[in-house]
Amino acid sequence: MLIRTVLVRVARALAAILIVITLVFLVVRLTGDPVRSLVPENAPPETIEHYRKLFGLDAPLWQQYLDYLQGLLRGDFGASYFDANGALAIVAARIPATLQIAIPAFILSTVLGLGFGILAGSKPGSRLGRVVSSTAIGFAALPNFLLGIVLILVLGVRLHWFPTAGNASIASTVMPVITMALPPAAILTRVTQASMLEALSLPTLAHAQAIHVGKWRRILAWALPNAARPILTIVGFDLAYLVAGSAVVEALFGWPGVGNLFVQASEQNDYAVVQCIVIIVTVSVVIVHALTDIAYRLVDPRLRSN
Amino acid sequence: MVLAIPAAPRVRRRTFPTWLLVIALIIVAITLFVTIFGRLIAPEPLETVGLTQRLLPPSPEHLLGTDQLGRDVFSRMFYAVQTSVLIAASATILSGLIGGVLGGTAGWFGGRTDTVVSFFIDVQSSIPAFILALGALVFLGGTPAVLIGVLAIEGWERIARVTRAEVMSVRRSGYVTSTLNLGVSRYTTVAHHLLPALIAPLAVQLTLAFPSKILIESALSFLGLGIRPPETSLGQMVGSGDQYLATAWWIVVVPGLAIFLISLAVGILGDYLQDRMLRNAG
Amino acid sequence: MPADNTLLTLTDLTVTATLPDGSAKELISGISLQMQAGRALAVVGESGSGKTTLARTVAGLLPSSLSVSGSQSSLGSVGYMFQDAGNALNPLRRSIWQVEEALRAQGVPRADRREQALSYLARAEVPDVCRYARRYPHQLSGGLAQRVLLAAVLAGNPSILIADEPTSALDVTTQARIASLLRRLVVEERIAMMLITHDLSVAAQIADDIAVMYQGHLVEQGSVREVFFSPQHDYTKQLVAAVPQRTRQATTNGANDGTH
Numbered sequence: 071m072l073i074r075t076v077l078v079r080v081a082r083a084l085a086a087i088l089i090v091i092t093l094v095f096l097v098v099r100l101t102g103d104p105v106r107s108l109v110p111e112n113a114p115p116e117t118i119e120h121y122r123k124l125f126g127l128d129a130p131l132w133q134q135y136l137d138y139l140q141g142l143l144r145g146d147f148g149a150s151y152f153d154a155n156g157a158l159a160i161v162a163a164r165i166p167a168t169l170q171i172a173i174p175a176f177i178l179s180t181v182l183g184l185g186f187g188i189l190a191g192s193k194p195g196s197r198l199g200r201v202v203s204s205t206a207i208g209f210a211a212l213p214n215f216l217l218g219i220v221l222i223l224v225l226g227v228r229l230h231w232f233p234t235a236g237n238a239s240i241a242s243t244v245m246p247v248i249t250m251a252l253p254p255a256a257i258l259t260r261v262t263q264a265s266m267l268e269a270l271s272l273p274t275l276a277h278a279q280a281i282h283v284g285k286w287r288r289i290l291a292w293a294l295p296n297a298a299r300p301i302l303t304i305v306g307f308d309l310a311y312l313v314a315g316s317a318v319v320e321a322l323f324g325w326p327g328v329g330n331l332f333v334q335a336s337e338q339n340d341y342a343v344v345q346c347i348v349i350i351v352t353v354s355v356v357i358v359h360a361l362t363d364i365a366y367r368l369v370d371p372r373l374r375s376n
Numbered sequence: 377m378v379l380a381i382p383a384a385p386r387v388r389r390r391t392f393p394t395w396l397l398v399i400a401l402i403i404v405a406i407t408l409f410v411t412i413f414g415r416l417i418a419p420e421p422l423e424t425v426g427l428t429q430r431l432l433p434p435s436p437e438h439l440l441g442t443d444q445l446g447r448d449v450f451s452r453m454f455y456a457v458q459t460s461v462l463i464a465a466s467a468t469i470l471s472g473l474i475g476g477v478l479g480g481t482a483g484w485f486g487g488r489t490d491t492v493v494s495f496f497i498d499v500q501s502s503i504p505a506f507i508l509a510l511g512a513l514v515f516l517g518g519t520p521a522v523l524i525g526v527l528a529i530e531g532w533e534r535i536a537r538v539t540r541a542e543v544m545s546v547r548r549s550g551y552v553t554s555t556l557n558l559g560v561s562r563y564t565t566v567a568h569h570l571l572p573a574l575i576a577p578l579a580v581q582l583t584l585a586f587p588s589k590i591l592i593e594s595a596l597s598f599l600g601l602g603i604r605p606p607e608t609s610l611g612q613m614v615g616s617g618d619q620y621l622a623t624a625w626w627i628v629v630v631p632g633l634a635i636f637l638i639s640l641a642v643g644i645l646g647d648y649l650q651d652r653m654l655r656n657a658g
Numbered sequence: 659m660p661a662d663n664t665l666l667t668l669t670d671l672t673v674t675a676t677l678p679d680g681s682a683k684e685l686i687s688g689i690s691l692q693m694q695a696g697r698a699l700a701v702v703g704e705s706g707s708g709k710t711t712l713a714r715t716v717a718g719l720l721p722s723s724l725s726v727s728g729s730q731s732s733l734g735s736v737g738y739m740f741q742d743a744g745n746a747l748n749p750l751r752r753s754i755w756q757v758e759e760a761l762r763a764q765g766v767p768r769a770d771r772r773e774q775a776l777s778y779l780a781r782a783e784v785p786d787v788c789r790y791a792r793r794y795p796h797q798l799s800g801g802l803a804q805r806v807l808l809a810a811v812l813a814g815n816p817s818i819l820i821a822d823e824p825t826s827a828l829d830v831t832t833q834a835r836i837a838s839l840l841r842r843l844v845v846e847e848r849i850a851m852m853l854i855t856h857d858l859s860v861a862a863q864i865a866d867d868i869a870v871m872y873q874g875h876l877v878e879q880g881s882v883r884e885v886f887f888s889p890q891h892d893y894t895k896q897l898v899a900a901v902p903q904r905t906r907q908a909t910t911n912g913a914n915d916g917t918h
Contacts, residue, residue, distance in 0.1 A: 082495060086502035093508065207647075211640035213591050215598050215614060216632035219621060223629075227622045277746035280719055280738040281760040281810055291759075295750050315506060318595045322618070333599055336510060348507055356502045370750055371794045 079363065083356045090352040091142070094345050095135055142349070157342035161328060161350065168327030171243055171319070172312040175250035179308055182255040184301070187262020191297075192289045194267055203263060209256035218249035218322045246323045250316065254308045261304045262297070269297035298369045306362035310355040397648055403641035407461060414458030420451040423606060431624040441626040443617055449630055452608055456631055459609040461638070463520055464589035467527035471589075472582045474528060475535025476574070482536070483543030484570075494540070497533045505530035506592065513601040523602055527589050535581050539574065546573050576653050583646035587639035594635050610635045664733075665817050665850045666693040666716065671728035673711055673720065685711045685724070686874045693818065698844045698851040700861035700882075702897065703871035709854050712871070713738070713820045716852065734817025741823040743803035747795040753779065753806045754791035760813035775813070782809040783839055801832035808839075819843070820852045825860050837863045858901045862886065870894045 190202035209217075225245060269275070270293050278292045317329030324330075328347060335343035367373050410417075426446030434441045440449040482493035509526040516522045546552055552569055556562070590610075596602035597611030604612070610631040617627030671689040674682050686708040693699050701709045714720050716730065717738040740746035747756050757775035766774060779787050782805040795803055804824060811819065821840060825833040841864050844851050855861050861868055861882070868885040870878040870893065877891040889895045 078495075082498050083502065085495070086499045089499065090503055090508065207643065208640065211587060211591075211636055211643050213594050213611075213632065213635050213639075215595060216629075216636055219614070219618075219628055219632060222621060223625055273740065273742065273745040274748045276719065277738075277740050277807075277810075278748070278759070280717060280740070281814055282735075282763040283759055284763065287763075292748055296748070310504070317506075317510065318599060321599055332507070332510060333601075336601070348504075351504045351507050352502070355504045359502050372749060372796050 079360065083360060086356050087349070087352055091139070091345070091349060092135075094348045095138060138345075157346040160343055161331065161346050164326065164328045164331045167325065168316050168320070168329060171246045171250060171325065171327070172316055174243065174247045175254075176308055176312050178247060178251040179255035179258060180305055182251070183258025183304075184262055186255075187259045187301075188266055188289065188294065190259070191263040191266025192270070192293075194270065199263070202259060206256040206259040206263070209252050210260060212253055212256075214249055214253050215318050215322055217252055218245065218319060221245045221249060222322075242323075246319050246325055249322070250319050254304075254311065258301070258304050258308065261300050265297035265300045266293055269293040272296055295369055299366060302362055302365050302369070306358055306365075309361075310358040396644060400641040400644040400648075403637055404645060407457060407638050407641070410454055410457045411461040411465075414454040418451050418454035420448055422452070422455050422608065424448070424451075431620065431627075433624070434626060440630050441624065443613075443624070443627045444620055449613075449627060452613060453630065453634065456608045456610045456613050457634060457638075459520075459603060459607060460590055460593060460611065460635070463523055463527070463593055463603075463609070464586060467524045467589045467593075468582050468586045470524060470528035471530070471532045471585060472535055472578060475532035475581075476539045476578060478532075479536035479539030480543045480570075480574070483540040484547055484566075486544070486547075490540075493536075497536050497540075500533040506595075509592070509596060510599070510601055513596060518597075518602050518604045520603070523593065523596070526596075527593060530592060531585050531588060535578070535585065538577055538581050542574055542577050543570065546570055580646060580650045580653055583642060583649055586646070587643045590635060590639050590642075663695040663848075664692050665695050666691075666732045667730070668692070668716070669729045671712075671715065671726070671730060673708075673715055674725045674727070676723070676725075684874055686715070686871075688728070689876050691869055691876065691879060693850040693852060695817065695850050696844060696848040697867060698841070698853055698865040699867045699869060700853040700855060700865035701869045701871060702855055702858060702861050704856055706873070707871040708874040709871045710822060711874075713822055713852060713854050716818070717820055732818060735814060737811040737814050737816030737819045739804075739807055739811050739819065739821045739824060742827065743807040744795055744798075744800070746807055747803060747810075749795050752792050752794055753784075753798070753809075756795075756806055756810045757813050760810040764814060775809075778809040778813045779806065781812060782806070783835075784809065799832075800828050801836060804828070804836055805839075812843075816849065818850045818852065820854065822854045823856070824853070826855070826857070833860070834863075840864050858886075858897055870897065 186202050186206070190196075190199040193199050222245065266289075270289075272293075274296070275288060275292055278288045283292065315329075316325075316327055317332055319325065320327045320329035321333060331343065332347045334340075335347070424447060426442065426448075429438075429442050429446040430444055432438055432442040432446075438448050438450065440453065443449055443452070478493055478497070482490040482497075509530065512526050513522060546569065555569065593602055593609065594611030594614065597604075597609045598615035598618075600615055602611060603609035605616070613631035614628050614635075617624070620627055668689055668691050672687050673685045675685055677683055689712060691699070701712060703709045711720075715726060716732070717736045719738060720726065747753075748759075751759075754772065754775050757778050758771040761771045761774055762768075776787055776791060779791060784790050784802065784805045790798070790802060790806075793802075795806075798806065824840065825836055828836060837860060840851065840853070843849050844864070844866075851864070853861060853865055858868075865882055867879065867881050869876055870885070870891065872891075872893045878885060878889065878894045885894060886898055889898050
């Protein structure tokens with residue numbers, strides 16, 4: 071039984087990756103001729119043909135697809151049309167910058183979300199609960215670029231506390247990190263609060279009280295694990311969002327990360343780089359999903375195959 | 377029945393302050409009005425450009441100021457809201473259709489169909505929709521059709537899951553089984569029993585799905601990949617005015633605030649409806 | 659041994675709830691009773707009679723929205739066994755943890771918890787203790803879950819133990835075993851037990867005294883023998899009459915009259 075579940079999950083993951091690769095391949099090939107953006111407007115047809123052959127763009131579509139798949143398996147993500155380096159190398163060079171804001175953002179959003187969610191959830195109907203809930207609803211509806219804009223305006227332009235662009239120093243990470251962290255933190259807060267409220271009204275919590283377990287022990291060791299499932303789902307989303315969602319924030323703050331690279335490469339029709347990023351992001355999302363699944367099982371013994 | 381008294385503190389039902397609901401409804405009503413009549417009642421045509429009046433702060437003549445091309449922001453808002461909401465709404469409905477049909481099929485037929493469809497529902501949740509959306513928009517163009525299609529792909533799986541669960545519970549219920557056993561045609565059963573039961577949960581799900589569609593469309597247009605000039609949307613207004621942040625903040629803050637308020641209002645409405653529905657069911 | 663080994667005294671206990679429309683409703687009214695060490699009191703009545711409210715009040719588990727008047731004095735701590743053991747136990751943790759948590763709440767240092775937990779499980783007559791200690795609640799049968807729950811409650815060293823319908827969800831054989839276990843606890847450990855039940859025959863198996871509740875009032879009190887053979891109140895008569903003749907004979911023949 072266990073083998074079967076594992077196999078199904080692996081199949082699912084592979085299917086996701088394959089579908090995404092194919093979709094990207096198709097979409098990217100359907101329009102946007104990179105050669106035209108490379109060569110000057112009035113270039114003679116021979117030059118264009120030459121570049122076509124150079125990049126293998128003259129072969130039939132299905133051949134390009136197979137070539138591409140084979141290349142992937144070899145670890146070759148193709149060469150960028152604009153940069154001498156391979157696509158993978160280009161993308162890899164930008165990853166540290168993205169992680170520089172994405173990881174602190176994830177930690178911040180998880181800590182804030184869990185913290186406020188547990189606090190508010192453990193006092194049902196209280197003023198604190200309502201304030202937290204309303205604030206969270208507000209921030210969750212806030213588009214992250216609006217938040218970023220407001221921060222830039224207030225903290226950057228008016229008060230000159232933090233630099234508004236570039237990644238020169240630690241100080242310049244502050245606003246991007248806050249911008250990336252607050253909306254997910256708000257969603258996590260709401261989910262945690264709701265989940266904790268539900269868990270606190272479980273019969274087992276009454277029993278815990280009856281055997282004289284202390285209040286915070288009840289909240290953290292009895293209610294929280296029983297509330298864990300939806301919380302883990304959201305934390306999983308946030309982790310997956312790390313890599314996928316930095317595009318907007320990076321654009322706003324001029325941050326030289328993977329998201330920014332994606333937007334630039336898209337505008338230039340740089341196939342290889344675009345595909346490379348999409349695949350990397352998909353693979354990480356798939357891994358995160360698998361991790362979340364494992365986490366569910368770790369927390370709840372009823373889900374384990376038996 | 378015994379008055380079962382729980383030992384744990386009774387969870388107070390989430391009070392929906394009426395004033396909050398009223399404000400949300402007002403915002404939604406205004407939005408709907410502008411969405412329906414936008415183009416007809418906007419003070420000035422979309423293409424009006426007044427290069428002598430660039431970057432003017434809000435004043436009696438220009439209620440919300442002018443942008444970098446001298447266009448009246450207040451007037452542009454009518455078009456922007458209309459575009460953004462129409463796109464988000466269409467995407468939501470499309471998403472609902474895809475999710476509803478797939479989820480319903482899986483729930484009704486069960487067995488193999490269910491396994492296959494559920495597999496794809498799960499696969500879908502592993503796909504980073506936003507990134508794909510970015511890619512698709514760049515290469516296929518930012519036309520409304522593509523935008524709607526791309527937005528619809530995000531989130532259909534949630535609707536599919538809910539529909540599947542609802543359909544399954546109706547399908548297995550006593551009265552449906554006996555109705556089918558009595559020989560009533562499947563079409564009648566579906567039409568008279570299944571569909572009415574789905575209206576409430578679907579309506580709630582669609583309302584809850586709407587805000588994220590607007591938010592994503594805004595983000596995409598902000599990046600310059602969604603709605604492009606001369607058409608405008610709320611996100612597009614924010615994106616194009618981004619560089620003038622320090623000198624003419626109203627260009628950006630006004631549409632940004634609109635996005636925020638609309639998605640907040642619809643979100644509150646959705647929460648309220650869900651609350652009501654759960655209360656009626658339980 | 660002090661002559662008066664009364665562990666619980668309730669005088670004119672009343673619990674009032676405020677209804678949504680503002681009016682007050684008395685869930686239990688004017689309850690007066692006493693419980694002694696080494697004796698079991700069965701509180702019987704139908705759904706809505708207030709027996710669970712009474713139990714929760716004694717255990718201090720009422721929600722704060724209810725108001726209590728009258729007086730309650732008790733010696734030692736009160737333990738409460740919930741009706742549905744499967745739901746009361748924490749579904750995510752093993753049996754041994756359930757008992758260790760109770761010990762932790764009592765301040766027992768970590769090093770001693772495991773051993774003590776195992777011994778409480780043994781006292782609750784969990785067979786093959788080491789094996790079942792590692793089981794999760796969903797892997798336990800009704801009777802076993804009940805025993806684990808009992809072990810956790812006993813770990814609190816209660817002098818008064820309230821058992822809410824401990825046998826209703828069990829099959830007859832397991833019922834008998836749990837019933838005799840509870841009886842043993844009363845007699846050997848000198849625990850004062852309050853048994854909540856709607857089933858008079860179970861009451862007769864375990865209890866020495868019976869208190870009959872009807873619509874929030876205590877309508878009759880007495881020893882098991884008295885109540886069975888000479889019920890005073892109409893309602894009690896109905897209850898006793900409802901117990902099948904042969905069962906009534908059998909149980910009252912073995913009735914506990916405090917001598918064993």
